[in-house]
Amino acid sequence: MNEQLKADTFFGACPHDCPDTCAMIYETKGGKLVDVRGNKEHPITRGGLCVKLKDFHDHHANPDRLMYPMRRTGPKGSGQYERISWDAAISEIGKRWREIIAQYGAQAIMPQSYLGNMGLVQGINSGDPFFNRLGTTVNEKTYCTSGSSTAWLLTHGPTGGVDPESFVHCKYIVIWACNSISTNLHHWPFVLEAQKRGAKIVVIDSYRSRTAKAADWHICPKPGTDGALALGVIRSLVEQGLVDQDYVTKHTVGFPELAERADDFTPEYVEKITGVKASDVAKFAREFATSQPSAIRIGVAIERSAGGAQASRAIYALPAIVGSWRHVGGGMLQLPLWDFPIDWVKAARPDWIKPGTRVVNNLRLGQALIGEMALDPPIKSLFVFCTNPVIQSPETNKIVEGLKREDLFTVVAEHFLTDTAKYADIVLPAAMAGEAEDMMWSWGHFYFTYNQKAVEPPGECVPTSGLWRRLAKEMGFDDPVFKMTDSELCAAYINWDDPKMGGIDMEYFKKHGYYRIDVGGVDTRTPHAEGKFPTPSGKVEIMLKDAKNFVAPPFRAMYEGEQSGEPIDPLPGYVAPREAPDTNPEQAKTYPLNIISPKSHAFLNSCYANEKHKIKAQGEQFVMISPADAAERNIREGDPVRVHNARGAFEGVARVTDDVNPGIVVATLGYWRSLNRSDGSVNSISSDAWSGLGRAPTYSDNLVQVVRVN
Numbered sequence: 001m002n003e004q005l006k007a008d009t010f011f012g013a014c015p016h017d018c019p020d021t022c023a024m025i026y027e028t029k030g031g032k033l034v035d036v037r038g039n040k041e042h043p044i045t046r047g048g049l050c051v052k053l054k055d056f057h058d059h060h061a062n063p064d065r066l067m068y069p070m071r072r073t074g075p076k077g078s079g080q081y082e083r084i085s086w087d088a089a090i091s092e093i094g095k096r097w098r099e100i101i102a103q104y105g106a107q108a109i110m111p112q113s114y115l116g117n118m119g120l121v122q123g124i125n126s127g128d129p130f131f132n133r134l135g136t137t138v139n140e141k142t143y144c145t146s147g148s149s150t151a152w153l154l155t156h157g158p159t160g161g162v163d164p165e166s167f168v169h170c171k172y173i174v175i176w177a178c179n180s181i182s183t184n185l186h187h188w189p190f191v192l193e194a195q196k197r198g199a200k201i202v203v204i205d206s207y208r209s210r211t212a213k214a215a216d217w218h219i220c221p222k223p224g225t226d227g228a229l230a231l232g233v234i235r236s237l238v239e240q241g242l243v244d245q246d247y248v249t250k251h252t253v254g255f256p257e258l259a260e261r262a263d264d265f266t267p268e269y270v271e272k273i274t275g276v277k278a279s280d281v282a283k284f285a286r287e288f289a290t291s292q293p294s295a296i297r298i299g300v301a302i303e304r305s306a307g308g309a310q311a312s313r314a315i316y317a318l319p320a321i322v323g324s325w326r327h328v329g330g331g332m333l334q335l336p337l338w339d340f341p342i343d344w345v346k347a348a349r350p351d352w353i354k355p356g357t358r359v360v361n362n363l364r365l366g367q368a369l370i371g372e373m374a375l376d377p378p379i380k381s382l383f384v385f386c387t388n389p390v391i392q393s394p395e396t397n398k399i400v401e402g403l404k405r406e407d408l409f410t411v412v413a414e415h416f417l418t419d420t421a422k423y424a425d426i427v428l429p430a431a432m433a434g435e436a437e438d439m440m441w442s443w444g445h446f447y448f449t450y451n452q453k454a455v456e457p458p459g460e461c462v463p464t465s466g467l468w469r470r471l472a473k474e475m476g477f478d479d480p481v482f483k484m485t486d487s488e489l490c491a492a493y494i495n496w497d498d499p500k501m502g503g504i505d506m507e508y509f510k511k512h513g514y515y516r517i518d519v520g521g522v523d524t525r526t527p528h529a530e531g532k533f534p535t536p537s538g539k540v541e542i543m544l545k546d547a548k549n550f551v552a553p554p555f556r557a558m559y560e561g562e563q564s565g566e567p568i569d570p571l572p573g574y575v576a577p578r579e580a581p582d583t584n585p586e587q588a589k590t591y592p593l594n595i596i597s598p599k600s601h602a603f604l605n606s607c608y609a610n611e612k613h614k615i616k617a618q619g620e621q622f623v624m625i626s627p628a629d630a631a632e633r634n635i636r637e638g639d640p641v642r643v644h645n646a647r648g649a650f651e652g653v654a655r656v657t658d659d660v661n662p663g664i665v666v667a668t669l670g671y672w673r674s675l676n677r678s679d680g681s682v683n684s685i686s687s688d689a690w691s692g693l694g695r696a697p698t699y700s701d702n703l704v705q706v707v708r709v710n
Ligand SMILES: Nc1nc2c(c(=O)[nH]1)N[C@H]1C(S)=C(S)[C@@H](COP(=O)(O)OP(=O)(O)OC[C@H]3O[C@@H](n4cnc5c(=O)[nH]c(N)nc54)[C@H](O)[C@@H]3O)O[C@H]1N2
Pocket: 017, 018, 019, 144, 176, 177, 178, 179, 180, 182, 183, 184, 204, 205, 206, 207, 209, 221, 222, 223, 224, 225, 226, 298, 299, 300, 301, 302, 304, 305, 596, 597, 598, 599, 600, 601, 602, 603, 604, 605, 606, 670, 700
């Protein structure tokens, strides 16, 4: 048995939507969870947990937790409920659904889930087999990385890219639209180690984030202009004779065409679009090409504007153009998840979707509920689990309006009565990570992490997997998957025969808690030194011959894919933001400021934003504004301010700071609108317009006005 595991300790895996996927140790006493620690042996977690998770046991014991199924007794949104039994809850859901199906068909029912839990058994996709079997509307899940991933799969195919641990070997690290110190903390020590060994750390971010402050160099493009910056760098690489011609010729497709397109992006033109000094574009190009190995860690935020995915494609081309992939640590880290041998088809059963079943995208939930989408049949029932759309989805005023519909039967499985759950007709209490078995993959490293059940769920809480067992029985489905135990499900979704699993089995996880998939050694791995990209040509497909040729990410539209979407530009390029003073001067007359709404340091999306001590650590909802913009509006540090546009409004306190440039405001995400000064949050003002590829969100493509609240 592992040394760290005594009789009352269990292996844990952080269930959250975070690249770090920490290996944890649950400590229990008398059947209670008393402590949660980071696993010291795990090479990424290294014994440390982040500010969100370090008191995870207290989160389990939070007195506000939902403990019993409940039925609504007051108006929708009032939070008035009565306790009912599980039998009553499940039979009421079954009865209502049977009525809806008889009158409108099963597509009038829609599930809604996201990454509140990332586990194979308890998370985002766990409900897919049940809902696909029921024949409901398919919920397409593109909150996160679908633009970036579509671009990645088009360019590189499903490769995990650079090992985050191999970053120690880098001489030049570019962290592009990623606030690692808040959002990918366990990668930061590898970056610091490289810096200690002489690497330069460059952060490209539209404001001076914590990570930008810790870098050697902060480059600050305006939101949504990264495509122009990347094209400017490409032009400069050509001009300075820094292209690795040998690598480009052998292992890429379409570079001459891209170079021709990039030719328009002179340093002066790039400066005009991005705000980055012309001389800095050339300097960055020179350093990135000549300080080998160089690597880019790209963040999720890159996709969040009209041209996000096109910009990603341009950035993805950079390591190949300068030959970074030749070296250990050189290249690009997007999402290592592509290397995980998981049987997603078995986990999500897309084969159970009847041909022609309609798909509704989760960023358009508001539109779907209030009838803007002309759905026939309309959505008459919504089943929400592992997501909090009233806070996390765009255009949340529309969602709230929809959730208030008397004729909508809403069920929410949750830990807390969130701003979404309080509109439910039936609330179901969900178990937390320490209370149910699960298996985690990762989108930030190459380890599978096993989560043991350490304690019984409190009250009548039930893990997500338990929902499908109960509902399948109610709806008369007797497929084997609805009868399997959590242990059996953990084992069922991994392709054990894949050589990357090294011949291990579940027993290995029970003894060790985690397993590094065999993708080569941290100090030797060069996955693409000789090309070998998993694309149709085996090369980096800078230019696409057949733009339909890719597989969609596992946690979004496995069902429909991009194939039915708009035509794809064969080349990467710069697509201007839809909402920016330069490109939309008319809108900017009323709403002159670009807002970005990245992650909060002490919250995990909207999780923990209801915990007093986390709110204390994070501070009240703030709005960062430049001294010039503040002065123009008579706003001083600490003043209450209102941020608004035609879509909605929220309030916060002003932080007057040089960390943002004039024209930009920053308000971080996750605050519950019911706990804010006014009934609004950053997503009251964000747009549900999609980015160009992958139906990604456009949270950074967003004009607002800010005024002082008197
Ligand atoms: N503490 C904490 N950690 C988290 C989360 C959390 O809520 N809190 N959420 C998790 C999740 S779901 C995710 S997806 C990851 C995301 O983690 P990140 O990829 O780091 O995403 P963000 O924090 O949203 O944005 C990163 C940075 O991109 C910048 N940015 C925004 N728009 C642009 C742009 O157009 N161009 C450029 N160059 N920069 C831009 C923002 O200012 C921000 O500093 O974090 C995970 N980890």
